[in-house]
Amino acid sequence: MRSELANAVESVLFVAEKPVSRAELARVVGATPKQTDTALAELAASYQGTGLRLAHDGDDWQLVTAPEHAQHVATYLGADRLRVSPASLETLAIVAYRQPVTRAEVEAIRGVNCDQTIYTLMQRRLIEERGRREAPGRPILYGTTWEFLECFGLSSLDELPRALTPEGLVPGGAGAPVGGGPA
Amino acid sequence: MRSELANAVESVLFVAEKPVSRAELARVVGATPKQTDTALAELAASYQGTGLRLAHDGDDWQLVTAPEHAQHVATYLGADRLRVSPASLETLAIVAYRQPVTRAEVEAIRGVNCDQTIYTLMQRRLIEERGRREAPGRPILYGTTWEFLECFGLSSLDELPRALTPEGLVPGGAGAPVGGGPA
Amino acid sequence: MLGPEGPHVTVEGFDGPLDLLLELVEEKKLDILTVRLGDLADAYLARVRALDALPAEEVSAFLALASRLVLLKARSLLPSLLPIAETETESEEELRARLLEYAVVRERATALGDRLRSGERGFHREGGTPELPPRGGEVLALAAAWSKVLALASRPREEGLVAPGERYSVEERTAEIEAIVAEREQVTFTELLSTEPTLGWAVVTFIALLDLYRRSVIDLEQSELFADILIRRKQAA
Numbered sequence: 001m002r003s004e005l006a007n008a009v010e011s012v013l014f015v016a017e018k019p020v021s022r023a024e025l026a027r028v029v030g031a032t033p034k035q036t037d038t039a040l041a042e043l044a045a046s047y048q049g050t051g052l053r054l055a056h057d058g059d060d061w062q063l064v065t066a067p068e069h070a071q072h073v074a075t076y077l078g079a080d081r082l083r084v085s086p087a088s089l090e091t092l093a094i095v096a097y098r099q100p101v102t103r104a105e106v107e108a109i110r111g112v113n114c115d116q117t118i119y120t121l122m123q124r125r126l127i128e129e130r131g132r133r134e135a136p137g138r139p140i141l142y143g144t145t146w147e148f149l150e151c152f153g154l155s156s157l158d159e160l161p162r163a164l165t166p167e168g169l170v171p172g173g174a175g176a177p178v179g180g181g182p183a
Numbered sequence: 184m185r186s187e188l189a190n191a192v193e194s195v196l197f198v199a200e201k202p203v204s205r206a207e208l209a210r211v212v213g214a215t216p217k218q219t220d221t222a223l224a225e226l227a228a229s230y231q232g233t234g235l236r237l238a239h240d241g242d243d244w245q246l247v248t249a250p251e252h253a254q255h256v257a258t259y260l261g262a263d264r265l266r267v268s269p270a271s272l273e274t275l276a277i278v279a280y281r282q283p284v285t286r287a288e289v290e291a292i293r294g295v296n297c298d299q300t301i302y303t304l305m306q307r308r309l310i311e312e313r314g315r316r317e318a319p320g321r322p323i324l325y326g327t328t329w330e331f332l333e334c335f336g337l338s339s340l341d342e343l344p345r346a347l348t349p350e351g352l353v354p355g356g357a358g359a360p361v362g363g364g365p366a
Numbered sequence: 367m368l369g370p371e372g373p374h375v376t377v378e379g380f381d382g383p384l385d386l387l388l389e390l391v392e393e394k395k396l397d398i399l400t401v402r403l404g405d406l407a408d409a410y411l412a413r414v415r416a417l418d419a420l421p422a423e424e425v426s427a428f429l430a431l432a433s434r435l436v437l438l439k440a441r442s443l444l445p446s447l448l449p450i451a452e453t454e455t456e457s458e459e460e461l462r463a464r465l466l467e468y469a470v471v472r473e474r475a476t477a478l479g480d481r482l483r484s485g486e487r488g489f490h491r492e493g494g495t496p497e498l499p500p501r502g503g504e505v506l507a508l509a510a511a512w513s514k515v516l517a518l519a520s521r522p523r524e525e526g527l528v529a530p531g532e533r534y535s536v537e538e539r540t541a542e543i544e545a546i547v548a549e550r551e552q553v554t555f556t557e558l559l560s561t562e563p564t565l566g567w568a569v570v571t572f573i574a575l576l577d578l579y580r581r582s583v584i585d586l587e588q589s590e591l592f593a594d595i596l597i598r599r600k601q602a603a
Contacts, residue, residue, distance in 0.1 A: 001232055004251075010234030011252035012259045015489045020259075028259045049184055050229075051193030068187075069194035076195045076203075076211045085592050086511065093512035109519045112565065152505045161509040200491060236488060247488035256489045264485055269475065270381055272482075276474035292471055294464070295382030295427055329490075335478060336486040344477040 002046055005031055005039040010063075013043075019060035019146060055146075055155045062146060067153025084120070091117040092126055096148065096160060100130040100141035118142065126151065185229055188214055188222040193246075202243035202329060227338075238338045240329055250336030265307070265334050274300040275309060279331065279343060283313040283324035301325065309334065383431035384468040386413055391465075398466055403458055404439030407432070434461060539574040547584055547599040555595035 008029040013020060020028075026036040040061060044054040047066075055064045065073050084092065091114050094106045106114045121127040130143040144157070154160065191212040196203060203211075209219040223244060227237040230249075238247045248256050257264070267275065274297050277289045289297045304310040313326040327340070337343065390406050390413070391398055414428045438458050456464075546553050558571050575597060578584045587596040 007232075007234035007249065008252045008255045011248040011256050011489075014235060014246070014248055015256050015260060015491055017491075024259075029255050046233075049190070051190035052197060063197070065194040065197055066190065069191050072191045072212050073194050073198050076207075077198060089507060089511040090515050093508050094515055096508065097512050109515055111518065152508065154505065159505075161505060197491070238488060245490055247490050250486035250488055253485050253487045253489070257485065260489070262489075265482060265487075267479070267482060269479065272475035272479045273381070273471055276471050276478055279478070280474060292464075292467060293382055294384040294431070294468065295424070333488045333490060335481050336488050338488075344474070344481070 003039060003042060005029060005035060006042040006046070009036065009039045010043055013054075013061060013063045016062065019057060019062040022059045022061065025061065053155055055149055057146065057149065057156060064150055064155075070153060084124070084126075085117075087112075088117040088120050092121055092144075092148075095121070095127050095142050096144050096157070099143035099157075100133075101143075102133055102139040102141055104139060106142075186222060186225060188212060188218060189225040189229070192219065192222045193226055196237075196244060196246045199245070202240065202245040205242045205244065208244065236338050238329075238332055240332060240339065243329075245329065247333060247338075253336065267307070267309075268300075268303075271300040271303050275304055275327075275331075278304070278310050278325050279327050279340070282326035283316075284326075285316055285322040285324055287322060289325075383428045384465060385472065386410065386428065387431065387435075388465060388469055388472065398462065398469060402438075402442065403435060403461055403465075404437075404442045407435035407439040410435050536570055536573050536577070539570045540577055543571070543574055543578060543597070544583055547578075547597060552596060552598040555597065558597070 009025055012025060012028050022033055022036055022040070025031075025040075026033050029036070029039075031039065040054065040056075047053055051066050051069050053064050053066050055062050090110055091106055094109050095101055098105070098109075103114060103118055106118070118127070122129075125145050125147040127142050127148065128145045130141045132138040133141050148154075149156070192208055195208060195211050205216055205219055205223070208214075208223075209216045212219070212222075214222065223237065223239075230236055234249050234252050236247050236249050238245050256262070273293055274289055277292050278284055281288065286297055286301055289301070301310070305312075308328055308330045310325050310331065311328045313324045315321040316324050331337075332339070387403075387406065387410060388398075390409050391401055394406075394409075411432050414425070414432055417425065417428060434456070438461070441458075543553075543558065546558075555571075555575075558575075559568055575584070575586070575595075579586055582600055585598045585600050587598060588594075589596075
């Protein structure tokens with residue numbers, strides 16, 4: 001049996017059109033942040049084996065459909081499957097694993113101009129601007145979006161798989177430095 | 184443990200922005216109408232004690248928040264409480280329990296002109312036109328809407344509160360014939 | 367608009383003659399099922415007189431009911447009136463049935479009003495998916511792309527070695543490709559790049575292909591977006 005607080009949080013997340021921060025949730029349901037955390041954990045656990053998932057991006061929370069049913073959802077919505085070029089996929093991978101990242105950094109890694117792929121990914125709302133780097137020229141930083149998580153059926157960025165490479169050859173997951181600073 | 188079919192139905196209803204018919208659900212999840220019924224019943228039962236409810240109006244289905252948590256949801260959405268005058272509530276009660284019903288029939292019961300209250304209820308989208316009665320003058324028929332079910336926290340018309348009336352003395356619930364044809 | 371005797375009168379409408387009659391019955395703690403409605407005629411008329419602020423057409427509905435009540439009272443006093451009146455107006459039992467039905471409606475309206483005031487309502491999702499996000503992204507493809515990028519990034523840059531323009535010649539590449547399709551009939555773009563997967567090589571190869579296509583030496587085919595390009599020798603007409 002779920003707690004009333006978890007149910008209240010569920011109701012609010014259900015009607016929310018965008019991710020809701022933990023602080024906002026706590027305020028709306030009249031609970032402390034700590035109680036809200038407990039309720040969120042309870043909710044996440046109870047969605048096991050259902051058609052819904054509790055996803056979060058840092059402190060922002062959102063209800064999404066379970067990735068297993070993406071096919072049915074797509075059929076209902078009449079949505080296209082993701083169609084991006086290998087070039088866009090590479091840029092997306094860099095943004096996903098290295099976010100927040102500037103265009104110059106993406107280009108330094110890919111070795112080619114990425115204007116077009118960044119534009120395409122922005123258009124499809126897979127990546128978005130995330131402020132600016134405090135560096136000369138204050139370049140725009142990019143990060144992945146909620147749509148990105150939904151598109152790839154991820155509950156959070158922690159679920160991104162590690163790079164499939166011979167071990168020791170390349171740095172691991174997000175956060176590790178990669179060759180080529182700002183160009 | 185819920186069936187995969189119930190979960191698929193849940194995913195589709197979650198992303199749907201409007202009620203989905205049983206036939207559409209069956210098509211999207213690739214099930215027979217009968218299997219879909221079973222899945223819907225399973226889903227409705229599993230929402231017991233959660234923050235969600237499965238509501239239906241005839242063959243159309245929709246996920247809504249549980250009425251118990253309306254206050255939190257209203258706080259989040261900043262929603263105003265709906266106000267309806269006693270006169271409009273009377274007209275609404277007649278439409279809700281007798282639908283589909285013509286204006287003349289409503290007026291015969293209330294004993295007053297109901298133009299204004301019907302107009303107000305239509306404006307608030309609590310009632311809507313439901314075709315015409317095949318009778319002289321082809322008067323417009325009225326019925327309640329999804330908004331009505333939501334505003335009153337009902338999962339379906341079956342949940343309309345039953346009046347506490349002396350049994351056998353007055354015409355019963357919805358569907359019983361009512362005196363007074365077209366005025 | 368609000369008469370002193372009519373607490374239910376509202377701006378958008380009023381509860382009407384049946385409501386007034388029902389109020390009288392309840393005030394006097396009478397039973398709808400047994401009350402002699404004619405007995406209420408005087409009290410009813412007194413209330414209607416107090417409703418003088420109502421518009422004329424509304425007052426008429428109250429007067430119509432008042433006249434019925436007076437008639438019912440007259441019948442009870444002068445039973446001989448009965449046969450004449452019965453055929454023209456509704457009987458006491460018909461009026462009682464209407465009053466009972468109205469009582470049910472009012473009760474239901476009150477119940478609905480209570481529900482509304484409790485604020486216990488449902489909410490549906492509004493615009494949860496305004497723009498359809500693309501679906502079905504393959505997370506392994508993403509990870510593979512990441513791996514490829516990392517592998518490429520760890521290699522020395524060709525630009526650092528030599529400028530592409532100096533190293534490749536479009537003419538030579540065109541001749542090479544022409545020879546390949548002459549021999550094999552068809553070849554994929556990926557195969558053409560495999561010998562030297564660098565940017566400069568790809569540019570030169572692509573320009574060579576455009577030239578061959580323009581000269582009707584080859585046909586180009588792509589089964590779907592982002593699929594490999596198939597280069598086919600043009601059949602002699």
